[in-house]
Amino acid sequence: MKICVLPGDGIGPEIMAEAVRVLGALDLKFELEHALLGGGAVDATGSPYPEATQKLAREADAVLLGAVGGPKWDTLPREQRPERGLLGIRKDLNLFANLRPAILYPELANASTLKPEVVAGLDILIVRELTGDIYFGQPRGIEMRDVNGTAQRVGWNTMIYAEYEIRRILKVAFEAAQKRGKKLCSVDKMNVLETTQLWRDIAEEMAKDFPDVELSHMLVDNAAMQLVRNPKQFDVMVTGNMFGDILSDEASMLTGSIGMLPSASLDANNKGLYEPSHGSAPDIAGKGVANPLATILSAAMMLRYTFNEEVAATRIETAVKKVLAQGYRTGDIYEPGTKRVGTKEMGDAVLAAL
Ligand SMILES: NC(=O)c1ccc[n+]([C@@H]2O[C@H](COP(=O)([O-])OP(=O)(O)OC[C@H]3O[C@@H](n4cnc5c(N)ncnc54)[C@H](O)[C@@H]3O)[C@@H](O)[C@H]2O)c1
Ligand SMILES: CC(C)[C@H](C(=O)O)[C@@H](O)C(=O)O
Numbered sequence: 001m002k003i004c005v006l007p008g009d010g011i012g013p014e015i016m017a018e019a020v021r022v023l024g025a026l027d028l029k030f031e032l033e034h035a036l037l038g039g040g041a042v043d044a045t046g047s048p049y050p051e052a053t054q055k056l057a058r059e060a061d062a063v064l065l066g067a068v069g070g071p072k073w074d075t076l077p078r079e080q081r082p083e084r085g086l087l088g089i090r091k092d093l094n095l096f097a098n099l100r101p102a103i104l105y106p107e108l109a110n111a112s113t114l115k116p117e118v119v120a121g122l123d124i125l126i127v128r129e130l131t132g133d134i135y136f137g138q139p140r141g142i143e144m145r146d147v148n149g150t151a152q153r154v155g156w157n158t159m160i161y162a163e164y165e166i167r168r169i170l171k172v173a174f175e176a177a178q179k180r181g182k183k184l185c186s187v188d189k190m191n192v193l194e195t196t197q198l199w200r201d202i203a204e205e206m207a208k209d210f211p212d213v214e215l216s217h218m219l220v221d222n223a224a225m226q227l228v229r230n231p232k233q234f235d236v237m238v239t240g241n242m243f244g245d246i247l248s249d250e251a252s253m254l255t256g257s258i259g260m261l262p263s264a265s266l267d268a269n270n271k272g273l274y275e276p277s278h279g280s281a282p283d284i285a286g287k288g289v290a291n292p293l294a295t296i297l298s299a300a301m302m303l304r305y306t307f308n309e310e311v312a313a314t315r316i317e318t319a320v321k322k323v324l325a326q327g328y329r330t331g332d333i334y335e336p337g338t339k340r341v342g343t344k345e346m347g348d349a350v351l352a353a354l
């Protein structure tokens with residue numbers, strides 16, 4: 001089991017250290033290779049996704065990533081920004097299927113932004129397309145002028161999806177729904193965007209091949225509202241790259257914190273990159289207070305999806321449940337009456353529970 005470990009920037013190295021300790025405590029043999037991605041990579045090599053990292057990532061069976069980015073790099077030319085490294089590795093490894101499970105642990109019912117009775121038992125899987133959409137559409141500039149005829153600076157992005165890209169992500173979502181509650185909600189903006197009209201048409205066509213799955217459609221603005229009104233109406237949600245980015249951050253707060261939301265980004269053969277859904281949290285970086293559980297749970301997803309180590313994955317998830325039941329909380333999920341701990345102490349608690 002060859003894993004390329006990319007701690008990244010900000011809180012990345014802090015949370016990654018805990019996930020690596022958890023992997024080390026399992027009775028499994030891993031080969032871990034650390035490499036640079038993001039801002040640290042730009043500083044060291046000039047590139048956010050250096051060639052040495054490309055080589056390791058391609059050769060590894062899986063990639064475990066902390067987070068990248070930070071204000072230090074926000075003024076660099078776009079090609080050199082840390083986020084380009086992240087998009088680069090996703091595209092390079094063809095990781096088109098991003099799975100973001102939003103699960104409420106019962107112990108965190110009060111940490112959720114919604115009333116306990118609205119979120120109790122919440123278990124949603126957001127399936128986000130990850131290598132297309134407006135993130136990757138090549139800008140094609142046209143000249144624009146104001147009412148006086150003065151040429152304007154123009155910011156361009158192109159929202160674009162080809163049929164094969166839509167089909168393959170919908171297939172992942174239909175199959176996931178088949179294994180779960182058999183309900184799939186496809187989220188689009190077909191009332192305005194041509195791209196997502198194609199998305200809806202293809203979803204309708206494919207539904208015939210999945211008669212056991214109940215397919216529904218929802219416009220993205222309504223979906224954002226429904227997620228906080230009545231989130232338990234959803235089982236699997238599938239959507240494009242940008243809508244999925246936004247809706248998954250929103251869904252994270254239903255589970256108590258973005259520090260609880262893991263993710264898997266998979267290619268067609270379940271080679272994957274595993275990372276928390278959150279970013280490098282520059283506001284708390286270096287303080288030892290970040291919640292490492294999303295990264296630890298991402299490592300569990302890696303064991304399940306790439307390595308078929310269901311028992312080890314479940315062991316980690318059970319250990320996380322146990323530390324929450326024991327009352328351990330990082331600041332983001334803290335409430336009076338629980339034990340406030342830092343990143344490392346949370347890692348210690350998970351190790352003890354294992
Ligand atoms: N996958 C990634 O690497 C990734 C994802 C999102 C954002 N980013 C980058 O991260 C940087 C910061 O972005 P942002 O501030 O918009 O989003 P963010 O997710 O980094 O932080 C948003 C808020 O959530 C908190 N938070 C995030 N993770 C936490 C954790 N594990 N424990 C406790 N609190 C946590 C932060 O302290 C902050 O208040 C930007 O450069 C952005 O591009 C990277
Ligand atoms: C950092 C950024 C490029 C990234 C995205 O938008 O995909 C992040 O927000 C995420 O959710 O993984």
Ligand SMILES: [Mg+2]
Nearest residue numbers: 245246249277
């Ligand atoms: Mg995001």
